[in-house]
Amino acid sequence: MATKHKFRDTDMQAVLGWVLRIGVIVSISIVFFGGVVYLYRHGSEMPNHTKFTGIPDFTKLNGIVQGILDFRGRSIIQLGIILLIATPILRIVFSIIGFILEKDRLYVFISLLVLFIIFISSIGGHIA
Amino acid sequence: MSVLVFTLIILVGACFAGFVGSLTGLGGGFIIIPLLTIVLHVDIHYAIGASLVSIIATSSGSAAAYVKEGITNMRLGMFLEIATTAGAVSGAMLAIFIPTHFLAIILGVILIISALLSLRKKVQQVALHNPWAVKLKLNGSYPTDDGIVNYSVSNVAGGFVTMLFAGVLSGLLGIGSGALKVLAMDSIMKVPFKVSTTTSNFMIGVTGAASAVVYLQRGYIDPSISMPVVIGVLIGALAGSKILVNSKSSGWLRWMFVIVVVALASQLIYNGIIGKI
Numbered sequence: 495m496a497t498k499h500k501f502r503d504t505d506m507q508a509v510l511g512w513v514l515r516i517g518v519i520v521s522i523s524i525v526f527f528g529g530v531v532y533l534y535r536h537g538s539e540m541p542n543h544t545k546f547t548g549i550p551d552f553t554k555l556n557g558i559v560q561g562i563l564d565f566r567g568r569s570i571i572q573l574g575i576i577l578l579i580a581t582p583i584l585r586i587v588f589s590i591i592g593f594i595l596e597k598d599r600l601y602v603f604i605s606l607l608v609l610f611i612i613f614i615s616s617i618g619g620h621i622a
Numbered sequence: 623m624s625v626l627v628f629t630l631i632i633l634v635g636a637c638f639a640g641f642v643g644s645l646t647g648l649g650g651g652f653i654i655i656p657l658l659t660i661v662l663h664v665d666i667h668y669a670i671g672a673s674l675v676s677i678i679a680t681s682s683g684s685a686a687a688y689v690k691e692g693i694t695n696m697r698l699g700m701f702l703e704i705a706t707t708a709g710a711v712s713g714a715m716l717a718i719f720i721p722t723h724f725l726a727i728i729l730g731v732i733l734i735i736s737a738l739l740s741l742r743k744k745v746q747q748v749a750l751h752n753p754w755a756v757k758l759k760l761n762g763s764y765p766t767d768d769g770i771v772n773y774s775v776s777n778v779a780g781g782f783v784t785m786l787f788a789g790v791l792s793g794l795l796g797i798g799s800g801a802l803k804v805l806a807m808d809s810i811m812k813v814p815f816k817v818s819t820t821t822s823n824f825m826i827g828v829t830g831a832a833s834a835v836v837y838l839q840r841g842y843i844d845p846s847i848s849m850p851v852v853i854g855v856l857i858g859a860l861a862g863s864k865i866l867v868n869s870k871s872s873g874w875l876r877w878m879f880v881i882v883v884v885a886l887a888s889q890l891i892y893n894g895i896i897g898k899i
Contacts, residue, residue: 507692539624
């Protein structure tokens with residue numbers, strides 16, 4: 495964009511507002527759709543959640559794609575939930591872009607640091 | 623009880639939790655975790671995972687509205703998120719090693735403290751000059767009916783440390799720890815109430831996401847439980863926020879909420895002590 499308009503906090507607030515809103519709407523719609531599929535196929539079975547046993551493979555990160563291709567309700571729900579978890583993280587990414595446009599180096603660094611902490615936990619969560 | 627009935631019960635309970643949670647500003651996690659564990663005998667780790675997901679949904683949904691109005695202090699939120707995310711990650715890792723009945727007891731105690739905190743009278747204090755607040759550009763302004771109001775921020779270090787603790791609790795117990803975040807901002811950092819509540823909300827989503835990635839890898843986020851919880855809490859929170867706009871938050875409602883929370887929390891503590899959870 496070759497406009498003279500300077501990127502300000504108010505622009506950033508508008509963008510972040512949209513990122514959050516769209517993220518929630520899209521992910522909840524997917525969760526809802528997956529929920530309908532799941533209940534249609536398993537609604538009359540007996541639930542058992544009293545003891546933690548680990549979730550089925552088709553709701554894990556590496557099995558989820560196959561699960562969605564097989565049209566499994568819980569895989570679709572899990573996709574929606576992952577997108578929902580990604581929404582605030584996406585908000586940080588957009589904040590970083592916003593602070594870069596504002597040339598606010600300190601806050602580019604601070605936002606990167608927050609993103610880094612989440613990144614560490616997302617790769618280290620299964621080690622500890 | 624079939625899967626359908628089980629799902630519907632959670633959905634209705636989550637609606638109620640989201641509704642009351644948004645009216646009182648404490649969030650849905652307060653009621654949903656005890657409901658899942660005590661009434662439906664769901665493993666507390668699944669309950670915490672589902673609660674985390676619902677917290678992300680409600681906080682993102684309402685933050686979307688607040689951030690546009692320009693009340694949220696984005697820089698203050700971002701800076702304090704260093705503390706809450708670091709705390710949340712440690713809390714979530716810690717949760718793996720703590721036996722479930724201990725978790726239940728800790729959660730019960732924290733719920734009671736937070737509920738009581740929400741009753742305290744709020745007195746706005748004026749912030750003192752803080753060199754860190756200037757360096758970190760934390761001082762801000764927000765729109766009111768009488769025009770733009772400028773404010774400054776006190777005791778940055780104290781607020782930061784409290785946020786670290788809030789993050790640990792959030793990761794450990796799956797609650798937003800909004801009460802503690804607001805306390806850190808308005809009592810310690812002397813931020814105006816409207817700014818502290820909206821900024822806390824803004825931060826809860828990121829804090830929740832930091833712990834949720836750990837729970838997700840551990841398999842503690844079960845789609846069949848999270849689905850009715852997140853949909854229900856969101857519906858309830860939407861309804862609650864519509865009502866909040868139309869009426870002043872009433873004192874009796876707050877009291878009712880505190881009584882419900884204390885009753886559920888005592889049940890959690892009791893079950894934790896006798897080892898039933």
